[in-house]
Amino acid sequence: MVDTILFIIFAIVAIVSGFNLVLQKQPIASALSLIGVMGSLAVLYLLLGAEFLAMAQMIVYGGAVMVLFVLVIMLLNAGREKSSAKSWFAQIAGLPLLLCLVALLGFLIRAILPPMRSVEFGSWVGGTAEHIGQLLFTTYLLPFEVISILILIAILGAVVLAQKELD
């Protein structure tokens, strides 16, 4: 009961924040809306029993990534967006094409994905740090290590590029 109420509240928050992200003219307001989306997604993960994923979502996306976004916006002092005149094509065909896309996505999800059971909150217990650690170091060891090396290369690249700027 409480789970359902919380789900409805945070699903609405996520969707409203998502719309707000696109509609806002002020870049920092968009960034904050994105944090709202991340935060409410974390709560939805928590409701499904994936507590480790929820916290990782908050630490990595809510904390690290979005702080960088906000800092960059603050440093560049990005002003309000100016809306350019819309092209005649977007004005005429925008809404029908959007509806087509949504319908197509809905059809593909129904057609391709296997039929799903209804979600039960709190019935799944595989979301603890222990379970995820087990999976990462047994079943998914190779992808995990490959991604680590990839990220290491990215960090090295960033350092090298920054070094060039400094010299």
Added chain:
Amino acid sequence: MNFFIVSIIKIVLVFAIFMTTLAYLQWVERKVLAHIQSRTGPLRVGPHGLMQPLADVFKLLTKEDLLPPYVNKFFYLLAPFIAVCLALISISIIPFGPEIEVGGTRTYMQISDVNVGILFILAISSISVYGVALAGWSSNNKYSLMGALRSSAQMISYELPLTLVIVCPLLLANHLSLRAISDSQAGYYLGFIPRWSIFQMPFPQIFGFLIFMVAAFAETNRLPFDLPEAENELVAGFHTEYSSMKFACFFMSEYANMVTITCVATLLFLGGWHPLFPAPYSNWVATAVLLFAAIACFFQAIRPARKRDRYTFPVFGIGFLILAALWAVPSFQTILVPIFWFAAKVAFLLFTYIWVRGTLPRFRYDQLMHFAWTFLFPCALLNLLLTALFVAVF
């Protein structure tokens, strides 16, 4: 239904005690700093300035609430709200003691036991940057913006060693829940050395604890790392444009962060509520300390430094005597003794905060960053690797 009633009682209790602590922490800080600098500190409002926090709250509430015309109104008003909410939220998962039984109901001395507790604390601390960053940006003032940028960069940089060092006690305890971490530190080696993380085999976390404390000073923007509000460079840093209650929010969030991070340090490294001495002796330490305080008060009353001390000190002495008697009642001891040890450790760490503030000068900003990235970060990494190695081998 029972769960709701017990939870509400716990929330009210914790909130009341936490708020009082925040108010009086500021009085303690002013007093200790004053005595370090050979002054007396607040003395006028109430005996020994004890009513000073109330007077301060009243002053802040009744000051004019100024809204500068050039600020970005929405974010300007949102920032202190974010700061204070995120600072107060972490206390909800801090355990203060073991499971207790009051009138037939068993409950934890903790608002809620989250099984990813330490990650929750990290998540809250990593998003609490927004309060400061938004305050600085929306104020539309170069000093505020500089303060906010410094603060964000500093908090992000020091979060790395902090997180790396937090992992070490987790390796020793094999848990993420704060209650389980604290429980894994119960017991003694050879009957007298407590199994706290800083003494725990196979790899004692003494260096880890020191790194944690240094990073914690920087995380809470306290001296010697209070660059974000360095008053001789930046007026007041990110809260330059704030007044009255909105300023009080930032002020409160700073102290709340201090209390939370000392609580976390106590739970991770100093064994939480587990006493320094084995059980039969440790039950009487609180009584002994309070009795000593009472005797000191009476002694001061016999030889008063000021005239009114002759009347005020005996009152405090009697208060301490009553507290000592409370801690000596065996049926209360199961509840009160863990609280005493937890509070004593937190109070010691908070005193260290103030002590350091009164002793060390402020870093330069480049020194601060250099220290974090070239000294603290490698040290924390080395500490983590050694701990992992020892835990794996033994």
